[in-house]
Amino acid sequence: xxxxxxxxxxxxxxxxxxxxxxxxxxxxxxxxxxxxxxxxxxxxxxxxxxxxxxxxxxxxxxxxxxxxxxxxxxxxxxxxxxxxxxxxxxxxxxxxxxxxxxxxxxxxxxxxxxxxxxxxxxxxxxxxxxxxxxxxxxxxxxxxxxxxxxxxxxxxxxxxxxxxxxxxxxxxxxxxxxxxxxxxxxxxxxxxxxxxxxxxxxxxxxxxxxxxxxxxxxxxxxxxxxxxxxxxxxxxxxxxxxxxxxxxxxxxxxxxxxxxxxxxxxxxxxxxxxxxxxxxxxxxxxxxxxxxxxxxxxxxxxxxxxxxxxxxxxxxxxxxxxxxxxxxxxxxxxxxxxxxxxxxxxxxxxxxxxxxxxxxxxxxxxxxxxxxxxxxxxxxxxxxxxxxxxxxxxxxxxxxxxxxxxxxxxxxxxxxxxxxxxxxxxxxxxxxxxxxxxxxxxxxxxxxx
Numbered sequence: 198x199x200x201x202x203x204x205x206x207x208x209x210x211x212x213x214x215x216x217x218x219x220x221x222x223x224x225x226x227x228x229x230x231x232x233x234x235x236x237x238x239x240x241x242x243x244x245x246x247x248x249x250x251x252x253x254x255x256x257x258x259x260x261x262x263x264x265x266x267x268x269x270x271x272x273x274x275x276x277x278x279x280x281x282x283x284x285x286x287x288x289x290x291x292x293x294x295x296x297x298x299x300x301x302x303x304x305x306x307x308x309x310x311x312x313x314x315x316x317x318x319x320x321x322x323x324x325x326x327x328x329x330x331x332x333x334x335x336x337x338x339x340x341x342x343x344x345x346x347x348x349x350x351x352x353x354x355x356x357x358x359x360x361x362x363x364x365x366x367x368x369x370x371x372x373x374x375x376x377x378x379x380x381x382x383x384x385x386x387x388x389x390x391x392x393x394x395x396x397x398x399x400x401x402x403x404x405x406x407x408x409x410x411x412x413x414x415x416x417x418x419x420x421x422x423x424x425x426x427x428x429x430x431x432x433x434x435x436x437x438x439x440x441x442x443x444x445x446x447x448x449x450x451x452x453x454x455x456x457x458x459x460x461x462x463x464x465x466x467x468x469x470x471x472x473x474x475x476x477x478x479x480x481x482x483x484x485x486x487x488x489x490x491x492x493x494x495x496x497x498x499x500x501x502x503x504x505x506x507x508x509x510x511x512x513x514x515x516x517x518x519x520x521x522x523x524x525x526x527x528x529x530x531x532x533x534x535x536x537x538x539x540x541x542x543x544x545x546x547x548x549x550x551x552x553x554x555x556x557x558x559x560x561x562x563x564x565x566x567x568x569x570x571x572x573x574x575x576x577x578x579x580x581x582x583x584x585x586x587x588x589x590x591x592x593x594x595x596x597x598x599x600x601x602x603x604x605x606x607x608x609x610x611x612x613x614x615x616x617x618x619x620x621x622x623x624x625x626x627x628x629x630x631x632x633x634x635x636x637x638x639x640x641x642x643x644x645x646x
Contacts (some may be wrong), residue, residue, distance in 0.1 A: 202325040204505035204611030208300050208309035211253035215308050217260040224264025224296070226331040227312060230324060231293055232269070241345075243271040245290060245313075245353075247283040248298035249382040249440045252407035253308045257298045261310065266345035267338065270294070275353040277405075279382045279441035280311060281538035282357040288317035288535065289356060299382070299440035302417050303613070305410050317535040319507050358390050364533040365544055366470070367552040369396035374547060375434040377422040378403040379415025383441035387540050391435075394544060395551075399429050411438065416445045416526055416539075423451030432550065433557045435543045436526075442506075443526035444539035446546065448558040456526040457488040458561040459546055463528065464497050464520055465563065466549045472519070472532070473497065479512045479521030479529075481505070482606055486621055487566035488524075495563070505611055506537045567603060568625040570632040574616045577643040579609035582616045591638040595620070595631045603628065607635065616643070 201207055207223065209215035231242055244265050248254035254277075262272050270293075275286055280297045287295030295313030303309070312320050312328070320328075374396050378384040384403040391398045401421060402414035414421055416436040426434040426447055433454075434447040446454040460478060467473040477498040480488065484501070492499050500516060502508040509521040509529055522528035527537035534541055550557060582588070588607070595605045603622035610617055618635050622628035 201329050204507060205301065206309050206311035208303065208307060210306055211251070211257065211308035215257070215310070217256055220257045220260035220310060221264040222332045223310060223328060224261040225268045225336070226328045226334075227294060227296075228265055228268035228270045229331050229334070229336065230327045237293065241271055242269065242294070243273065243290070243292045244294040244296060245273045245275060245283055245287045245292045246296045246298075247275045247278040247280075247286075250277050250380065250384065250405035250407060250410050251298075251300070251305055251308055251439070253306075254298040255407075257308055257310070261296055261298065262347055265296075266347055268336075268345065269339040269343055270345040272345055272347045273353075274347065274349045276349070277382055278354060278357070279386065279538070279540060281442055281534055281536050281541065282354065284313050284317035284536045285357055285360060285534065286353050287313045287315070289360070297440065301440050301442065302411055302415065302438035305408055305412060319510065319536060354386060358386065358393070360533075361390055361541055361544060362393060364541060365394055365548055367548040369394040369544070369547050369551050372433075372547050372551050373397040373399075373429070373431040375399045375401060375422060375425045375429060375431045376543070377401050377414055377425075377434065377436040379411050379437050379439050380405040380409040381411065381415065381437065381439035381441060383437045383540060387435075387437060387441065387543070390540060391543070391547070394547075396547060399425065399431065401425050415439065416443045419445065419447060419453060423447045427451050433547070435547075437539045438526070441539045442537040444528065444542035444546070445526040446557065448561065449556060450558065452558065454557055454561045456522055456524040456528065457485050457566065458564050459526070459542060460520070460522040460528060461488055461491050461495075461564045462549055462560045463530070463542075463545055464492065465495055466545070467520055468495065468497060474517055474519045477516065477518050479509050479516075479518050481509060481523050483524050483619065485524065485564070485566045485569055486604065487564050491564040504608065510536070567621045567623070568628045569619065569621045570625075570628040571617060571619045572632055572636050573610070573613070574618060574636055574639050575614065576645055577616055577639055578645055579614065579616050581643055582607060582609040582639075585642050587642045588638055591635050595635060598631070605631065605635065607639070
């Protein structure tokens, strides 16, 4: 059996792979690991629990709460909130654990469980492994006053909003923005905070019904946002994913401004304000070469990590850096957050427009991106993606052909059952041709029987 935890918690098809029983077992195991660490000093342990707008989040939340409370953990329910809100509130409330029910950008039938440690930090691999190992172990159940209590914190969202607004370097007055909330966790809070910050806001896909999260909208489907920005004559558009830990954008003409562009804009803004620690930004191996070239021109160093905001965070912590992120729109600003926060990112991006008077197209123009083709190859054995010699030889040939004008990246996804093949090259045709060649080899060599 493979490792239960992926790069961002536990995910699966809700009520098939991610069941109420599994959610309850994980919650109990997490409570036992928490209480065995010796950090409670006689206190009752506590946990903050939130979820996105998926229908399955309702029964999974109930299972997680039942598991925690039955193990003696007091639970603070904060309702439908962005993932970074749970991280913030775990720290702000002095809780020992945070739990978020969400599968982020995945389709509605999926769901996931993300855990945060004390302080709002993602769990390291050793703690995740300990939780897996303690699933289903015999245990003495507390009784009477020893069981956990459950209450709802109605003021939690207001505290998170105040925190976001306190971080703002410049009011958003004079900026007109369309925000696509993906019918997810940001549907209420994102338009509200942007308006409070001074922007004129048009919201779309902000009516979650439990079934429509990420459905043809949000950061994985940018078409509606681009059309709305042009239709309303807005300065830009912002797109979140289902749990609002991502932020992508479009400019006034509807052109995509992705995480590489946003990270570059924020890096240069922080450099100008003398706030960029070590004059360094952290990015993943998926960052476009054009981003790295732009940072070199700007005199900013780039540290490269594996894919996943947890690896970005690890590099930031070890080096004392304050800005990092991914092309997908996960941006981490550790002066204000312990994890990627799509609304925080949007506020600071729009603030840069308001402060400089420049258009988003002008700011994003600092990054000239190389053509990039990304294919998710399904129906293959992702466990052999990086070890198969025939696949490795195909990647090596392509890399040699590209020389310094591009690159090839092949990696198994940590959150989906696919192998990702990414090629950058001098032209779109060249990138597509090389991608097609490698994908054909992957399908031939690694096909599941």
